[in-house]
Amino acid sequence: MSSDQPALTGLSGRIFERALIRLHRLHQDLTELRYAYRDRDDLPGLKVLVEAMLVLASEAERTVVQRGRALWEDLQQEGANAAEAHEAFRDRVGGLMNSIESAIPSPFQVAQQPHGREIEALVGPLARETARMVNHDGPSARELIFEPAADYGFQLSLLDELTPLAKNFSAALRTVLDGLPQLTVIAYPSQLEAETLLHAVLAHEIAHIALHRRGPLGEPPRAQDAFDVARREHRDTLRERLVEGAEEKEPDEEEIDRQVRTVLRRLRKWFEELACDALAVRLVGPAYVFALVGLDVASNRWKQLGAMAGEESHPGLAWRLRRLIPLARAYTDQGMDGPAWTALREALDSLQRDIPDEHDELTDIERELIEAAVGQLDTAALIEILDPAGYDIGVLANDLDVVWDKLEHDIPPAERIAARNHPDDSSPPSPDTVSLEDWSEPIDWRSIFNGCWAWWLAGRPVEGVGDGTHRLAPIDPAVRDQWIAFNAFVRGTIELGDLHERLQSVRDRLDGLNRPESD
């Protein structure tokens, strides 16, 4: 023990020593993480998280030392109640250590595991789309952290794992933590990381951020309002039905209220999931529907059963798809012709035919309430909730044929060539004579998703690959390998488009420094 630390003995001394060692180890681990991420400018969320934990660990260390000194000083005073002083010290330091060890493990675990290489292609586009949304909300900065996990998921603010604890520390610490950006975790199943087309599902997780956006004057989130209106209209009937269904003749009022609360809490969660599904379609288009099916169809679980896993939070797949298909059709039914449009429309038609006639275990009134709430989220409301983010239908209309055409020519559909297009009978213009702004532009990453899904669903990546014999299974065996290969192609294409987007942004920031000299 160094000379500037009080030499405590006995049980308090042991607790003091162990607490300092543990906090020092935590500090060391966090410092190593900080060092490991020092050059990772692509992981701003993780860097902020590590800094926040470091600040908290330092403050805890400082507090323990301070408590040790205070105990030492108390014990030096004449007539001091030593037993009481020791007990207070042990409770306070022990309490601090227990709290730190309760609050730190989950953010620390997230910080230790940065996202994988294969999800990387989507990090930039999704972060940009989220930034478009939250920057519009004012100074509420938000960084995304992509976390390899067992399943898709989200956590609105990882920082909120630490801030409650800070209430017990200095005001300066609270000020520091309050000034940090929100750290939203977007989890994805690490076992499916290479299946890029499925990651359109991430739009659903991003939609949860939109669902919690407040209005410009701090008004309650628009989507939550929709549920509250429906709840207000249905609550009394819901309660009456619970009273009617009770076994006792005169059921306990409090018990009924408790049940109403439990049911409404569950219905709010179901509503949120259905609302996020709808918002996800507005964020990435029909690709979301195909990805959701691709993710879950093999489970053959179409309806949610009462008292089974998931009942507390999610409706079954069949109901979700029945609601989503019309929203996807809004993108595909624009009177556009061509093989890509046909592929998308046929895929939606076939999906609609295949959904089994199975329904979640809900009472009529519960279903009515959710339908009423979701019914308020028409297209205009969805656009308003996401504003100014979202995937405009016109963008798909503009891009889909270009994507398809490039896929037909084995070209990654990452950019749209503008100035180099020329009539067959004329020479291409010289690059020196064309403004770079008109030269080419990246294709929207969502158009890449939708075009590639159309290409896949039309069976094109498999054509001519296998020999067509189906000895082992009544499908083309090539589909399994081609799925992985095609996803790698999609990933590379999105990366190319993203690179183009970034370079274009850099060029714009340089304000024309790279432009060719005009004549």
Add this chain to the structure above:
Amino acid sequence: MRQRESRVALAAAYQLMASHLIHDLRDLMSGREDADRAIRERVELLLDLVQAAQRGAEPVPGQPLDAPAHEAGAVREHGDRLANLERDEDVFDLVSRVRREDRTISQTKHWAAHAESVLAELHDGGWKALNKPQQEFVQMDLESFLRRLERLDQTDEYRPGRRDSLVRR
């Protein structure tokens, strides 16, 4: 805008508050540290806890959306109330779990209301402002509550590593 904290993080903060407050209250009883800002802040945290527990015990907020449109403040307050609904319910569950002896919602709510009135008195007027029964309540009831509260991490619901704020799709 801060979002909902995880149950574990929330519990960890209250645990830490409890482990300090037990001795803060003893200090107050013995006439020491009456003016300590940190103690006042911890009393405020406990006050916040018992207030949230009472709100969380309410069946469901009323129907203020029926309020006249000009009562914008009422609607706004209602909005904030709804935004905190789950947190309040979590706090209510937390208090119920700690208060094992309360069997019904109204018993827990009643205890929280009583604790709130005593703590408010303590916060504003210090230990001497409390009457005898209130002082006994702090010494006996509140201290045993805080003793159990500081061990919340030993229950399944609030064990470390549990990540209930990550919502799986």
